[in-house]
Amino acid sequence: MNAIDPAMPLAIGRLDPEGRLTDAESRLIELNERAGGAVGAPLAVPQIATLARLARRLGIAISRNVIAADGDEDLELWVRAEPTDEGVRLEVSGWKPRAGWRAPASEPEREGDFFRSAADWLWETDAALRITFLSIEAGARYGFDSSAMLGQPLTRLFSLEQDESGNLPILTAVAAQARFDGQKAELRGTGRMVRLGASPRTDPGGRFAGFVGATTMIDGTAPAPTPDAPLPPLAAPFGGFPDSFSQRLDRALRGPLSKIIANANSISAQTEGPVKPDYADYANDIANAGRHLLGLVDDLVDLQAIERDDFTTLQEPIDLADVARRAGGLLAVRAAQSDVRIDKPPIEETFPVTGEFRRALQVLVNLIGNAVRYSPRGGMVWIRLERDGSMAHVIVADQGKGIAKEDQVKIFEKFGRVDPSEPGGSGLGLYIARRLARAMGGDLTVDSAPGMGARFVFTLPWRRTDDS
Template sequence: MDIEGMVDPAFGRVDADGCLIAADPPLADLNRRAGGVPGKSLAVPQIAALAKLAERLGIAVSRSVIAADGDRDVELHVQAEPDGDGVNLAVGGWVDREPAQPAPGDAALREHDFMRADADWLWETDHALRLTAISPDAEAMLGPVAAYIGQPLTGLFRFVERADGALPILNALAEHRRFERQEAVLRPSDGQGVELTAVPLIDGNGRFAGFRGTAVALEAVPVPASATPGDAAVPDVFSGQISQALRTPLDRIVASAHSIEAQLDGPIRGDYAEYAGDIARAGRHLLGLIDDLADLQAVERDDFRPDVQDIDLAEIARDAAGLLSVRASEKNIRIDRPADDERLPARADYQRVLQILVNLVGNAVRFAPADSQVWIRCETEGDLAAVVVADQGRGIAAEDQPRIFEKFERLGAEEPGTGLGLYIARRLARAMGGDITVDSAKGQGARFVLTVPVGN
């Protein structure tokens, strides 16, 4: 076992059941002070979690942790290495630290220490649900994890609704509380399912600061049978081998370009760093195109059917606004969203409506000028429920308005995106019995309206 950099290591071993069966005195004493007894379950949750993780993955895991030791805290460096029917431990560091002052969310974070024991890998976000950390254990599923840091959580996971139509993560986000057993599909994989559990992070002022979560691998989600040749504009095989074959090298290119741009291996010429940034942006554009092509394949199938259910359109509009709040704040754009107590019942596919509204609000933020405002309004139009997204951008000329809903259409070569977002959004809306329309004039902003059947 490599223990380089560890100070005064104490060695130990846990068996397959997580029982501490051997330990040097410092580790044995720490376990005893945590309430453990020799030969029974390891009582220090941070160390037990790493031992369990190493056993599950079958590889050595090394990490710094802070554990409670009576009325003080101790900083440890733990290395756990599976070996046959147990896990060998080397625990170094042993640096005393002043115990942190209790803060909202401490209990949840302690609970997270136990959740980690059954996890395949870990993840963390900021308050806007942008990924801030992914444990290296995820690379077996994702490839280089650096490509995902700073990206939205929804760029990594496609969340799967429960049978009752609920998405645990959205309820938890609204109430800043713990969620568990949120099923999702990894977008970079070929149908790989995961189950997510997370606790909220609360800052010193009592404000929501993100989620710290775990991921447990599930059986791969089966890919639907291929359609009859010629039924779709994009071959079915795209969502399988071709998609993965494209995504894996692109992930590596983006990760490497980010490393060069950040000059992690030492300083380089400024223009070279800019070139690396351009490469990373181009790579992310291609990754977005892969996602759009997968969606395009789905919506153009003859057997495509949205999962229609009772939904609250106002709540989904607020969720979409929340997911784009950080992007808007970067341009000092205010998103005026429906009030928290506003409701608008509708009959549609929750996940697809959220996808559409993220596209519409994202476009509004993208094209609105800095220091402006984007409005989201909910209303009824006869037997239809509607969400209106309006901005103060440059607007769209009347002759160009039909074109923006066409496949691969962009109004200018300099415009970002793949030219598929609005095409897919309108196809989804129409499949749910609604539509997307636009009302705009050159230089006067744009007003997009999503309609779906009204609910009871």
């Protein structure tokens, strides 16, 4: 049993298999009666009853913070529900009153809420500022391994900068156990600047338990949002949807989907304790479905962006060999799960080109991900670099079943799928990748035949250096 803080009143109760309250200590009985229930009847406090049903269905003990209505007040409770042979055993502690009415948010709070809603990606930490959650899309978009960052100090990912007063807003917030906005930092290893903001979390005893935070890119690729920034004009570049539609959809879905994926992964991995094998499998299915939906959101946002008349990419000096190694690293876990090996360029190899780092990484993650998906178990994906005069080529080759000549045009079409019955994405990945390659002054082509695997060639302009 979990240790209970003696300062928190504890009330124990029991439910039968149908969810009826069979007996309880007086504090819990009184709360249930004020909610309209009685001993021998179904538990009338919906938040506690829901937790009890979940514990019984999963066959495991569940502990969770809940807010329950109690007359004109709300009560903050910590509930532990444990399934037994007779039903469910409840332990209810905390019993902290919370005002049912909340004063209107101040202007700084409203600005902070806007900042989080418009963020590029989300993160969470524990009380020691170790990373416990990262939006799944963060690493793929910005060139780091999200899974490797879990459990690492926040400063492993961000190099924090002092404000004009010489202070670090995040440390001031830790000391005050308060929210903060406007912490500038460098995303380590990329030279890209970000702005961080977060709200504190507390445990059942009211102690500081970490931050729930958001990140917004503030370099030239993604300027920092402001509360007064106007929405894009209501043009409709594709499908009849206004430009702002995909942005609003992105904001509405990205955070919840990332949470669903993270929690489903946690259940599947049984990090909080054992669950029935069937439920671990269900959780893994939920995580996979969440990743699929998040990929569709990414594709929709990118599709609407690249089809705008004014779409452009940055012209940055980048090392294509480094980008290829990063893309291969991001897909290493997926490849290992499929028993596929990725042969990346050697660490000493460099390949100077001109393009946009984030977009080049996006193209290569798509190509390598496809190669892994269609490779047989025990297969290999090769990444090779070649130069042809003023152009540089990165070649991604696999040992899959190959693509027939008549299908090679189709795979680059919008929503183009050779075999819709096969597992895969939305049919937008290669269409978007080719549009991005051409926007950067390059191209994306394929060379393949049935039974001979596929060979995708991503081209960008060569960048002359002192050595080339």
